[in-house]
Amino acid sequence: MRRPTVRTLLPTTTGLLLAASSILLLSGQALAHGGGLRAAAGSLSVPTWLFLLTGGGVVGASFLLASFVTDRAFIRAVHRWRRVASAPLDGVTTLTRLLSVIALAGVVAIGFLGPEEMFRNAAILTVWVGWWAGYVATVYLVGNSWPALNPWRALAEWLPSLDRKYPEEFGAWPSVVGLLVLVWLEVVSPLADDPRLLAWVVVGYSAVTLAGALVFGPESWFGRADPVARLFRYYGAVAPIQRGEDGLAVRPPGAALTDAGLADGRDEVAFVVAILWVTTYDGFVGTPFWADAANWLVGVGLPAVLLYPLAMLAGYGLFLGAYWLASGYSRKTAETYLTPEAIAKRFAPSLLPIAAGYHLAHFLGLFVSLSPALVAALSNPLSPPINPSVVVLPGWFGMLAVAFVLLGHLLAVWVAHASAYDVFPGRLQAVRSQYPFVVVMVLYTMTSLWIVSAPSATPPFV
Amino acid sequence: MSEITPAYDTDVPPDESPVECPYCERPLESAELLVLHEGIEHWERLDDDRREEFRETYQDESDDLRTFRLKMLGLLVVVYFAFLFVYSIYTNDPLSAATLVGFGADALG
Numbered sequence: 001m002r003r004p005t006v007r008t009l010l011p012t013t014t015g016l017l018l019a020a021s022s023i024l025l026l027s028g029q030a031l032a033h034g035g036g037l038r039a040a041a042g043s044l045s046v047p048t049w050l051f052l053l054t055g056g057g058v059v060g061a062s063f064l065l066a067s068f069v070t071d072r073a074f075i076r077a078v079h080r081w082r083r084v085a086s087a088p089l090d091g092v093t094t095l096t097r098l099l100s101v102i103a104l105a106g107v108v109a110i111g112f113l114g115p116e117e118m119f120r121n122a123a124i125l126t127v128w129v130g131w132w133a134g135y136v137a138t139v140y141l142v143g144n145s146w147p148a149l150n151p152w153r154a155l156a157e158w159l160p161s162l163d164r165k166y167p168e169e170f171g172a173w174p175s176v177v178g179l180l181v182l183v184w185l186e187v188v189s190p191l192a193d194d195p196r197l198l199a200w201v202v203v204g205y206s207a208v209t210l211a212g213a214l215v216f217g218p219e220s221w222f223g224r225a226d227p228v229a230r231l232f233r234y235y236g237a238v239a240p241i242q243r244g245e246d247g248l249a250v251r252p253p254g255a256a257l258t259d260a261g262l263a264d265g266r267d268e269v270a271f272v273v274a275i276l277w278v279t280t281y282d283g284f285v286g287t288p289f290w291a292d293a294a295n296w297l298v299g300v301g302l303p304a305v306l307l308y309p310l311a312m313l314a315g316y317g318l319f320l321g322a323y324w325l326a327s328g329y330s331r332k333t334a335e336t337y338l339t340p341e342a343i344a345k346r347f348a349p350s351l352l353p354i355a356a357g358y359h360l361a362h363f364l365g366l367f368v369s370l371s372p373a374l375v376a377a378l379s380n381p382l383s384p385p386i387n388p389s390v391v392v393l394p395g396w397f398g399m400l401a402v403a404f405v406l407l408g409h410l411l412a413v414w415v416a417h418a419s420a421y422d423v424f425p426g427r428l429q430a431v432r433s434q435y436p437f438v439v440v441m442v443l444y445t446m447t448s449l450w451i452v453s454a455p456s457a458t459p460p461f462v
Numbered sequence: 463m464s465e466i467t468p469a470y471d472t473d474v475p476p477d478e479s480p481v482e483c484p485y486c487e488r489p490l491e492s493a494e495l496l497v498l499h500e501g502i503e504h505w506e507r508l509d510d511d512r513r514e515e516f517r518e519t520y521q522d523e524s525d526d527l528r529t530f531r532l533k534m535l536g537l538l539v540v541v542y543f544a545f546l547f548v549y550s551i552y553t554n555d556p557l558s559a560a561t562l563v564g565f566g567a568d569a570l571g
Contacts, residue, residue, distance in 0.1 A: 046549070046552050046553060047552060050548060050549070050552055053545075053548075054545065057541060057545055060541065061538060061541055061542075064534045064537060064538045064541075065538070067530075067531070067534050068531055068534065068535075070524070070527045070531070072502070335491055336491060337472040337473060337474050337480060337489050337490070337491060338470050338471065338472055338473075339470075339471045339472060339473045341471060342470040342471040342472070346470075423470070425490065425495045425496075425498040425499035425502055425503075426494070426495050426498060426523065427523055427527055428523070428526060428527060428530060429495070431530070
């Protein structure tokens with residue numbers, strides 16, 4: 001998707017109006033992937049390879065530092081710490097769901113009827129700025145409130161259901177496919193620029209979701225097959241507020257990720273890896289490397305229409321393969337009898353803080369700078385102001401993005417460390433089980449930093 | 463020290479003879495690991511002798527860890543100085559945090 005970058009949104013002179021830059025944006029000149037991160041890495045004062053090596057070095061060093069924490073009682077105390085508050089949620093939930101159904105109807109209506117300019121259309125701004133940038137961040141920073149908001153679930157529960165049995169062998173695979181398809185669609189279509197298209201996609205997604213919930217019942221559909229509900233469930237596991245059987249509990253961020261059973265099966269591991277991959281894919285197709293590779297591939301006769309789906313699948317296969325390979329090697333380095341599958345399932349949730357870190361790095365700048373436009377558009381959806389104001393981000397904002405990426409990695413290393421202590425009786429064994437994962441994480445960090453430090457290019461053939 | 467242990471799938475190579483936890487049947491790779499596993503997961507069900515054995519094994523393990531941590535510290539120092547050295551070649555002022563803050567600021571300026 002050609003998301004406006006922070007850099008393109010920053011007027012170089014204070015008098016520059018957004019109208020001018022939005023013309024630029026719409027003409028495809030300045031459309032680019034990523035956000036503050038790419039802007040931050042755009043003009044490095046050190047060579048790129050050193051920038052990449054430093055990122056990898058920080059992750060490796062954080063593993064070394066985590067291995068110094070060898071007191072079982074301390075690790076356990078940190079992760080078992082929780083405060084519980086019982087809150088009457090059911091009454092509130094009815095109200096929030098009602099409001100979100102109204103919001104869903106509003107997004108579709110404004111998408112079809114509102115102004116066609118992206119920065120003035122309340123549907124575009126609500127979905128991308130309010131929901132995808134802002135709301136998703138609250139899910140991993142505060143808690144997963146999606147079950148209380150999910151408008152499709154609300155509608156499905158008000159409607160009758162055939163309650164067919166959900167085929168067990170499908171597992172979480174429909175959600176994996178759904179996530180890959182949604183991100184592919186976002187990359188190849190002007191979903192963030194064209195309100196009419198966005199409205200159609202929302203209608204299409206609603207039809208598929210409601211049909212699924214109608215056939216299999218809301219519980220199994222949103223629990224197993226729906227990619228959005230699953231994405232929020234996993235992002236929500238990073239957050240400090242967790243909903244347990246005894247009410248709302250406050251835990252240290254990431255502590256819930258060390259609980260066993262969050263990713264239970266190859267399908268759920270595949271979904272976690274897919275979250276990480278789609279973040280990377282979104283950035284990767286905006287690099288000049290991809291533009292060259294895509295031109296070459298089409299030059300040797302690959303149909304352009306297959307380009308993006310093939311890249312999506314090939315990269316996903318590579319990520320999944322690397323993760324399973326690491327799990328296999330972990331069995332060797334830890335000298336354990338646990339199967340690679342048991343290891344893969346236990347450590348998959350530790351990848352989630354990395355995804356959350358990248359999300360925040362990419363979207364916080366977008367959210368902050370476009371919030372006034374969102375408010376302006378919402379206050380008068382059918383005829384919003386011609387030139388909505390934007391917040392000009394200060395210079396240190398790009399640094400903040402790099403910090404979020406690193407914080408995500410540090411939390412991931414710590415979560416993996418704590419999980420390893422939980423799984424393995426030997427503490428040295430626990431540390432050794434992490435060697436292959438650290439190698440994969442360092443490589444992944446360097447790949448991501450390479451993507452964000454590459455100059456942005458317009459993805460070809462879309 | 464909970465009694466509820468998540469069951470992990472295990473796969474023992476045919477030529478090895480594992481010790482098995484008498485409480486949860488998890489196969490373990492050595493007698494020491496079994497003692498540690500019992501002490502961590504099944505503390506309430508152990509008798510005093512076995513608990514004492516756990517304390518000793520845990521202490522032995524802590525001694526091993528001390529050596530291990532020293533190696534890790536050595537590695538960390540090597541990594542730190544390697545980076546310092548490389549940065550001293552590529553930047554004028556390697557110790558300054560301005561190297562890092564600099565690219566953020568002038569990229570957005």
